[in-house]
Amino acid sequence: MPKQDIASSQFQRKISEFCEVRIAPVTSRRVLENIKPYLISLVIYRKSPPLLNGRINWTAIADACGIDDELTVELKKQLRPGLDAIIRWLGAPAALEDLRPSKPKIKPAKTDIRARGSTTLSTRKPRRRGSEGAPVQAASAQRGPQPKPIREFPEPLFEATDDPATFQDALVYHMRRFGDS
Incomplete structure (x- = not known):
């Protein structure tokens, strides 16, 4: 059996409390008694929950817990935060269901950029402006001599x-x- 450290035993206690608070109200006592040791064993043996294509593999979890027919949508919904906590505790990459696309950032108006640039110090390189005042995309600086002009x-x-x-x-x-x- 792996060596138990203080952090592991504290986290096992949190997972046990999680099961009593979140899992017990939505399922039977038998299912709870199958899920709780499974989650604690993931912590003890420092194993990530089974993932399939970056997502939680519910079929493998149901097989391991022996609850094939009792794994409902509501139980999955309540079980997911516990599995996510185990994944975070282990330092493994998050499941794809948890990765949400970031909200697009709203860009301030041009007057805001100029006003902000004059009041704050910046370490960015100044941007070149085109003929219409729009910023020009700068290509990455190339090393070496300048190419000769092309003659037709x-x-x-x-x-x-x-x-x-x-x-x-x-x-x-x-x-x-x-x-x-």
Whole structure:
């Protein structure tokens, strides 16, 4: 049996109280007596509740507890916070049901941005403004020398003297002919 530490025994007591408060009112005594040891064993052995594709696997929980027919929607609803608490206590990633999309943030008007920028210090780089005053998306800074301008009809470095047989040879030949890399 794994070593019991103080945090584990305190958390086991909380799970036991959770079962008495949340699970007992919605189910029979037999189901409660099957669920409580299962949840406590998850804490003792530091195991995450069974997940299937990132969601709680209710079928596996019902099989492990021996409550196949008694696992109702209301029981799942009351059991989910306890399972989530165990997942958080173990430090495992949250189940997908618990991840809610964040609310879209409302952007302040342009006058608010300018007013706020003048009163507070910022470590951000200043944004470039386009012709209409709208911020321009800055590309990531590239290292190295600036590329040469593209000429539509460049002058060849030497006159063509032969015609290579394969495409690859012809490409290499003409790249050398025009000084391209």
